Amino acid sequence: MNESAHPVVEELRGREPVALENARGPSGIPAAPGFYAWWLINRAALPDVPLGASPPHLLYVGIAPSRASSRATLRSRVLGNHIGGNLAASTFRRSLAALLWRREGWTPYVTAKRTLRFTADENAALTAWQFEHLRLTWAVAPKPWTLEAQIITDLQPPFNIDHNAAHPFCEAMKQARADCVAGAAPWP
Numbered sequence: 054m055n056e057s058a059h060p061v062v063e064e065l066r067g068r069e070p071v072a073l074e075n076a077r078g079p080s081g082i083p084a085a086p087g088f089y090a091w092w093l094i095n096r097a098a099l100p101d102v103p104l105g106a107s108p109p110h111l112l113y114v115g116i117a118p119s120r121a122s123s124r125a126t127l128r129s130r131v132l133g134n135h136i137g138g139n140l141a142a143s144t145f146r147r148s149l150a151a152l153l154w155r156r157e158g159w160t161p162y163v164t165a166k167r168t169l170r171f172t173a174d175e176n177a178a179l180t181a182w183q184f185e186h187l188r189l190t191w192a193v194a195p196k197p198w199t200l201e202a203q204i205i206t207d208l209q210p211p212f213n214i215d216h217n218a219a220h221p222f223c224e225a226m227k228q229a230r231a232d233c234v235a236g237a238a239p240w241p
Contacts (some may be wrong), residue, residue: 057194057206059200060178065114070092073187083127084234086127086146089135091114091115092111092112093110099112099152101213102152103211103222104211112187113145118130118191120198121198131191137180139176140170146179148229149183152229157182161237162239162240165240217222235237
């Protein structure tokens with residue numbers, strides 16, 4: 054992080070990453086606008102992703118809401134879409150699925166509308182994987198969509214594609230997502 058880093062960058066990096074069960078609690082992730090960051094605690098869980106030497110390892114940065122007309126909050130986005138949602142509701146879950154489906158023996162499915170899905174059991178297995186291997190930090194910010202490009206550029210998380218084309222993992226992440234869709238079976 055450079056000396057002129059934005060306060061949001063400093064807060065996302067400076068907070069102790071929180072276990073997902075604690076993020077769900079009443080003093081967990083707030084129902085407010087801002088940024089959230091996903092951190093990997095065990096490098097061996099995603100060995101093909103280029104990460105720093107010491108944990109936790111930043112994987113992804115997201116925002117809630119994504120625009121002024123949305124009512125999404127950090128809490129609704131993270132708990133509702135990224136932990137409790139399906140692949141269609143979360144770019145982050147799709148990225149994890151793209152890297153894990155073969156190794157874990159999961160079958161991605163694609164609906165008639167080209168929406169990527171897992172069965173309920175595989176979706177639950179992905180959530181369990183998240184609880185075991187990931188942690189969260191967040192920073193409240195009133196209009197996160199106005200800062201998104203700057204924050205992603207400053208942090209360079211390997212799972213983010215938008216605003217992060219120079220990251221050495223960007224093309225591999227795009228290819229993994231495409232391979233997952235190409236390997237998907239028709240939704241039953």
